Amino acid sequence: MKSCGIVWILCALSLLPLRLAAKTAETWLYCTSVKVSPGTFKQLGQTSTLSFSVDPNRINSELAVSGTGPSLYNTLLILDAPSFLEPLRAPLDIAVPDPGDLDLNGLPDFFDVSLELTSVKTSGTFSLDDGMEITQGTVSAVWSRPAESTTGTVKIQVNVNGLGSLGTFTHSFEIFEYHGALTYTNAGTNLFASVDLERAGAAGKFQGPFHLAQIDENELSFAPSQWQGPGDLNFSVLGSYELGAEDPLTLLRGGQLTNYFGSFFFADGDPTTSFENEYDLWVLEIHDGNDSDKDGLPDLSDPVDGTVPAVKGPVLSLSVAGNGVTRLTLTGTAGQNVLVQQADMLTSIWQGVRTATLGVEPITLEFPASTATTRFWRAQVQ
Numbered sequence: 001m002k003s004c005g006i007v008w009i010l011c012a013l014s015l016l017p018l019r020l021a022a023k024t025a026e027t028w029l030y031c032t033s034v035k036v037s038p039g040t041f042k043q044l045g046q047t048s049t050l051s052f053s054v055d056p057n058r059i060n061s062e063l064a065v066s067g068t069g070p071s072l073y074n075t076l077l078i079l080d081a082p083s084f085l086e087p088l089r090a091p092l093d094i095a096v097p098d099p100g101d102l103d104l105n106g107l108p109d110f111f112d113v114s115l116e117l118t119s120v121k122t123s124g125t126f127s128l129d130d131g132m133e134i135t136q137g138t139v140s141a142v143w144s145r146p147a148e149s150t151t152g153t154v155k156i157q158v159n160v161n162g163l164g165s166l167g168t169f170t171h172s173f174e175i176f177e178y179h180g181a182l183t184y185t186n187a188g189t190n191l192f193a194s195v196d197l198e199r200a201g202a203a204g205k206f207q208g209p210f211h212l213a214q215i216d217e218n219e220l221s222f223a224p225s226q227w228q229g230p231g232d233l234n235f236s237v238l239g240s241y242e243l244g245a246e247d248p249l250t251l252l253r254g255g256q257l258t259n260y261f262g263s264f265f266f267a268d269g270d271p272t273t274s275f276e277n278e279y280d281l282w283v284l285e286i287h288d289g290n291d292s293d294k295d296g297l298p299d300l301s302d303p304v305d306g307t308v309p310a311v312k313g314p315v316l317s318l319s320v321a322g323n324g325v326t327r328l329t330l331t332g333t334a335g336q337n338v339l340v341q342q343a344d345m346l347t348s349i350w351q352g353v354r355t356a357t358l359g360v361e362p363i364t365l366e367f368p369a370s371t372a373t374t375r376f377w378r379a380q381v382q
Contacts, residue, residue: 027180037173050079050156056076058275121141125139136161150174153172155168155170193212221239223240225237237265257298288300330362
């Protein structure tokens with residue numbers, strides 16, 4: 001069949017039974033790392049700079065959670081002053097504000113963009129090793145951030161035993177919170193799911209599959225997946241068992257028994273750099289108010305009885321809009337990650353041109369007019 005010089009193919013596959021209707025659950029996501037940009041201190045017309053990094057080759061401004069306490073963080077302190085022959089560098093342990101969860105929404109208040117942070121004091125320690133002796137140092141920090149803002153200000157004073165204060169540096173800091181929906185369908189003890197999350201207080205989003213499996217009524221595991229994130233970059237989510245089966249990362253049900261909490265790692269938290277182990281540990285919270293059979297158990301934890309039908313899809317249809325723009329419409333199982341491919345001949349090598357994660361509603365993709373006399377399209381589940 002030809003339409004305006006374009007040959008199109010329908011990938012017609014049957015849809016899932018109605019009993020696998022898609023459901024949505026409210027979802028929050030935040031990065032455990034805090035970005036503290038370089039700060040300055042001016043004295044007698046000279047400027048000193050204090051920076052932080054977990055990357056040995058560059059300053060990435062990251063404070064990374066240490067795992068030894070809920071608010072204790074690690075980083076490398078880098079202090080550059082005009083009187084120094086070279087920057088002072090020392091491993092730093094520092095606490096970030098830990099005001100708890102006063103509004104009881106499951107999100108720590110420090111990482112909750114909607115809440116204000118006013119002059120919260122924390123401290124930290126570091127050790128200077130010049131090869132001959134070790135000198136101890138301390139830092140004291142005062143953190144503030146207005147409500148509905150991703151960024152705030154932290155003033156950090158650096159003290160070295162025997163030398164006193166090296167100055168109080170003024171920095172901006174940034175947190176990363178996302179909020180949106182997990183869309184899922186039940187199939188036995190499997191959950192075919194996807195996320196669509198917008199950054200709170202700033203531009204950015206995460207979209208992609210997040211397939212789950214019920215371990216029991218209180219615990220879910222998740223499969224490795226790939227999301228499209230800020231800057232239209234690809235972020236790979238490590239699955240529950242990829243860091244070891246003895247201590248898997250899973251989602252646990254707790255709180256009001258409709259909430260699920262857990263953490264996961266991106267394989268690379270910042271794909272724009274060659275260093276992978278930065279901004280990579282994130283915490284996920286899901287609130288599932290669905291209870292189809294009214295048994296008090298959220299549908300995320302409630303297996304579907306009977307034989308599990310095969311998951312099928314997607315369905316692709318094509319039309320031509322004004323100015324020769326090709327418009328593709330994709331429907332299928334919510335949570336499926338789909339690669340759209342094109343070729344000028346059926347015997348040609350198919351080229352991937354777009355990825356998309358299917359949701360409850362059809363997805364429409366548009367492509368500019370082509371000079372090719374024919375073009376074939378197909379959608380492939382990844």
